[in-house]
Amino acid sequence: xxxxxxxxxxxxxxxxxxxxxxxxxxxxxxxxxxxxxxxxxxxxxxxxxxxxxxxxxxxxxxxxxxxxxxxxxxxxxxxxxxxxxxxxxxxxxxxxxxxxxxxxxxxxxxxxxxxxxxxxxxxxxxxxxxxxxxxxxxxxxxxxxxxxxxxxxxxxxxxxxxxxxxxxxxxxxxxxxxxxxxxxxxxxxxxxxxxxxxxxxxxxxxxxxxxxxxxxxxxxxxxxxxxxxxxxxxxxxxxxxxxxxxx
Amino acid sequence: xxxxxxxxxxxxxxxxxxxxxxxxxxxxxxxxxxxxxxxxxxxxxxxxxxxxxxxxxxxxxxxxxxxxxxxxxxxxxxxxxxxxxxxxxxxxxxxxxxxxxxxxxxxxxxxxxxxxxxxxxxxxxxxxxxxxxxxxxxxxxxxxxxxxxxxxxxxxxxxxxxxxxxxxxxxxxxxxxxxxxxxxxxxxxxxxxxxxxxxxxxxxxxxxxxxxxxxxxxxxxxxxxxxxxxxxxxxxxxxxxxxxxxxxxxxxxxxxxxxxxxxxxxxxxxxxxxxxxxxxxxxxxxxxxxxxxxxxxxxxxxxxxxxxxxxxxxxxxxxxxxxxxxxxxxxxxxxxxxxxxxxxxxxxxxxxxxxxxxxxxxxxxxxxxxxxxxxxxxxxxxxxxxxxxx
Numbered sequence: 001x002x003x004x005x006x007x008x009x010x011x012x013x014x015x016x017x018x019x020x021x022x023x024x025x026x027x028x029x030x031x032x033x034x035x036x037x038x039x040x041x042x043x044x045x046x047x048x049x050x051x052x053x054x055x056x057x058x059x060x061x062x063x064x065x066x067x068x069x070x071x072x073x074x075x076x077x078x079x080x081x082x083x084x085x086x087x088x089x090x091x092x093x094x095x096x097x098x099x100x101x102x103x104x105x106x107x108x109x110x111x112x113x114x115x116x117x118x119x120x121x122x123x124x125x126x127x128x129x130x131x132x133x134x135x136x137x138x139x140x141x142x143x144x145x146x147x148x149x150x151x152x153x154x155x156x157x158x159x160x161x162x163x164x165x166x167x168x169x170x171x172x173x174x175x176x177x178x179x180x181x182x183x184x185x186x187x188x189x190x191x192x193x194x195x196x197x198x199x200x201x202x203x204x205x206x207x208x209x210x211x212x213x214x215x216x217x218x219x220x221x222x223x224x225x226x227x228x229x230x231x232x233x234x235x236x237x238x239x240x241x242x243x244x245x246x247x
Numbered sequence: 248x249x250x251x252x253x254x255x256x257x258x259x260x261x262x263x264x265x266x267x268x269x270x271x272x273x274x275x276x277x278x279x280x281x282x283x284x285x286x287x288x289x290x291x292x293x294x295x296x297x298x299x300x301x302x303x304x305x306x307x308x309x310x311x312x313x314x315x316x317x318x319x320x321x322x323x324x325x326x327x328x329x330x331x332x333x334x335x336x337x338x339x340x341x342x343x344x345x346x347x348x349x350x351x352x353x354x355x356x357x358x359x360x361x362x363x364x365x366x367x368x369x370x371x372x373x374x375x376x377x378x379x380x381x382x383x384x385x386x387x388x389x390x391x392x393x394x395x396x397x398x399x400x401x402x403x404x405x406x407x408x409x410x411x412x413x414x415x416x417x418x419x420x421x422x423x424x425x426x427x428x429x430x431x432x433x434x435x436x437x438x439x440x441x442x443x444x445x446x447x448x449x450x451x452x453x454x455x456x457x458x459x460x461x462x463x464x465x466x467x468x469x470x471x472x473x474x475x476x477x478x479x480x481x482x483x484x485x486x487x488x489x490x491x492x493x494x495x496x497x498x499x500x501x502x503x504x505x506x507x508x509x510x511x512x513x514x515x516x517x518x519x520x521x522x523x524x525x526x527x528x529x530x531x532x533x534x535x536x537x538x539x540x541x542x543x544x545x546x547x548x549x550x551x552x553x554x555x556x557x558x559x560x561x562x563x564x565x566x567x568x569x570x571x572x573x574x575x576x577x578x579x580x581x582x583x584x585x586x587x588x589x590x591x592x593x594x595x596x597x598x599x600x601x602x603x604x605x606x607x608x609x610x611x612x613x614x615x616x617x618x619x620x621x622x623x624x625x626x627x628x629x630x631x632x633x634x635x636x637x
Contacts, residue, residue, distance in 0.1 A: 063551060063630050084555070091553020098633055104258075104545060106265035118257065119553050121250050147265065163552070175633075 009072075010170050010203035011037040011060065016069035018055055018226075029055040030066070031226035039170070042197045042204040044214045047223035054175065056223065057207045061094060061173050062086040074170050091119050095164030095172040095202070097193075099179045102160040103148035109135060109159045110144040116167040127166075134162045138192060154185035161193050165200060172197060174206040178213055190216050215242035254554075255561035262562075263569055270566075273534050274574035280527040281578020281609050282585070284520055286595070288605045289586070291516035293594030297438040298512075299503040301366070304434060307373045308477050309484055310502050311342075311470040314493045318505035320347055323468045325494070330369075332491045333470050338483040340475045343372030344446050344467035348453040349439065352402055353411040353422070360413060361402050364436040367449020373473040376443060378429030381406035385428070388447040393429040397440035400591050406430055410442070417457040437506075438594070472496075524608055531616030535567060539620040546624055547632020556625050563621045564614060571613030575606060 018030040030052045037043050045053045058064035059071060062078045063086075071078040073093055081089065090096075095116075103112050113131040117123035135144050138158040148156055157177055164172050174193065178186035190206070194216035197204035206217065214220050220232040220241060232238050263270045302310075311333055316323035325344075333342045346367035351360035368374040370384035376393065377383075384391050392410055399405060410425045425444065434441045444452065450465040474483055484496045497505070504510055539546070546559060589595055 058630055061551070087550075087553055087555050089553075090551065091555075094553075096552055098548065098551070102548065104549065106262040111261070116552065118254060 008038060009036040010039040010041075010074060011035075011205075012070075012072045013060070014070045014072075016056070016059060016066045016071060018052075018059060018064070019067045028226045030059065032069075033223070033226075033228045034069075035221055035228065037171075037203040037205060039203050040198055040201040041219065042194045042206070042217045044217040044220045045205055045207045045223065046209065046211060046214065046220055047229075049209070050225075051223040052226035053207045053223050055226075057173055057175055057205065060171070060205060061096065062089050091116075092167070093170045095167070095169040097157065097160040097164050097172075097174045097177045099176040100153075103156055105148050108145045108147055109140055109151065109155075109162075112148070112159055113162045113166050116163055120167050122167065131162070131166055134166060135159070137196075138162055152185075153180045154182075154189060157181065157185075157189045158192065161189070161196065165196055165202065168200070168202075170203060172202050172204045174204070176208055176210075177206060178208065178210055183212075186210070186213060211241055211244060213242075214238055251555070251557050251561055255558045256565055258549075258558070258562040259565035259569065263566055270570050271573075273531070274570050274577060276530055276534075277527065277571055277574025277609070277613065278578035278581060280523060280530070280612075281575050281606075282581050284523050284527075284605050284609055285578065285582040285597075285602060286585075287516055287520045287523060288601050289582075289595045289597050291513060291520070292598045292601055293596040294438070294516070295509065295513055296433075296596050296598075297435045297594045298506050298509050301364075301376075301434045301436040301441060302499055302503055302506075304376070304432070305374065305471060305499060307471040307473045307499065308480050309472040309474070309487070309496045309498060311472060311487065311491070311494050311496050314495050316495070318497055318502060319507065320345075320468050320502070324466050325468070325470060327465060327467070329491060329494060330467070330470050333472060333487060336483065336487050336490055338475055338479050338486065339472055341373045341473040343369040343374035343471050345374050345469050345471055346446060346449045346453065346465075346467050347436070348414075348449070349437075350442070350452070350454075351413045352398070352404075352442070353413055354402055361398070362439055363398055364439045364441045365412070365414075365449060365452065366436060366441055366443050367446040367453070367467070368443050369446050374471045376431040376434050378431050381427070381429030383429060384443070384445050387445045388451075389445050390423075390425050390448060391428045391445065392425040393431050393443040394427055395431050395434035395441040395443075397433055397435055397591065398442055399430050401440060412442075412452060414452055414454045416455045417460040421452075423452045520605070524612055527609070527612040528616040531567070531571070531613050532619055533616075535563070535617040535620040536623065539563070539624050542624075543627055543632045546627045547629040550627065551629040551633060559627075560621055560625045563617065563624050567613045567617040567621075568610075571610055574613075575609045578609070579606065 014034050016030055016033045020027045020029055033056060045056060047053045059066050066079050078089060104115065107115060110131055113135060114123055114128065117127040132144065138161060140155060140158055143151055143155055177189055181189060190213045220238055221228060222230040232241055311329065312318060313323040313325055330342055330344055333339060348365045350363055350365040352363055353360050370386060375384060378393055384393060394404060404410060404427055406427055406429060408427050410427055412423045412425060413420055447465060480498060487496055549559060586595060
């Protein structure tokens, strides 16, 4: 159920359903999922392969239209937008990091980050300074002018985090951001991500199958067979889940 | 729109610059295609020019042939009275006889004679080319010659020199000596450099059969007609046809098209040029298509983070245009450098208009070849490209 207009949620979904037709009948990739995420909250979306978490992320990212239901980002229903409007929303209000192929290979780290400002026609001297500061903050001061091919996977993910945040989006989405990283780098990346989301007061959602990474999030939403099956909200529950992931 | 262009230009130029080795390779392929196309065009122009240069530069509008001579100058034989009859027709400003033959110039110190077109013209009348250096021919039977620029270059003869012509008359090779009085611009005829001699001198010197040797019967091949008003070509043609017996008339362009082998030669070279351009479209199209296939994920990321389709499409177009311009520029420079090394015997002529058309066609083959890849880039689905549709 959608809450009232006084809501403080940055992101809110109501009864989102996504179905596909196949030879064997209708597949419910996402089945009646309603979630809310506040600004400054970092949420993990977990579940086994085929649980619908990637489809849900694609819907939240305005890359995929739900079959039914509402997806409100800052009060605007993404499901009601046309293609052009969804491109604008992705550019202006959403920040992304992906599993791999995150970077534009012919742009340096700094240019990749600044690209979001260019896309929004907001690249000025201040934006340039902010991009440099953000990269420095992520430990990439020495790598700013390197091309992606000259950086490690972890460094590339940190550049992607900077790019996801530079344009002050309302929602930051991360799809398996640690999939290609070793454990130490994975922890560093997710911790940095969490810190920045909290500091900059963004709503953040991370899809992961690696339960060890949930120790940095505020809430864990578990999905199975397209349905939302459980929400872990307390610190103890989340730490227990993370501990389970380590074993 | 401004933002779309600036963004797409930024992305296109960055990609080209950061992958300059790969793009330079494609530009070099385009450069080689350019070289080939420009040379084929220049060769076509050179060969065509070698055939038609004298005719196309004539200050005349109509050419009078013997009836049923199939528009072949060498096959036409006009009665000497034709000239006077044509000159009497209203609307005719001037008319001059033209006799054509081939001859050999004996060059001192060179065992290989220079083959030339020997053209007999009426001094002071249409058909005699204007000299750039020296003077015009003086009388109908003077032992004088005007040589064209090509003859001057290849024989190294100039005004004031004497010229030895060897022709076969009957069963003997006869040698005639002429004084060069003038040098005119390029006036090639039937792919040979030219010399112009007074009509009666020409008749005396032209190759003859045994029977013709002893009976002097000067016969021009055609009569060249200059009109008072060039706009009256059609009406004057009809009048001459009616008033002069046993003749047919053609314009200069009709005559050029009927020159032996001219049309076949030009269409062959034009077809070669068109095929080269077509191959260029396929090569460039193939390269950019492979490139787009390699960048599906990258374009997916760009689209996922909010890059609009017009930016992605325009970036591809700009990239193709940049690479094509660089390739055509390199090809143009290479063509120019190569052309400097060719001897004058190779009929290569760079005509401004034809070269410009070839260059425009070459500039268009890039975007044309890249159309499929641009369409493909625009249709890439970010979900699929990023593997999020599983």
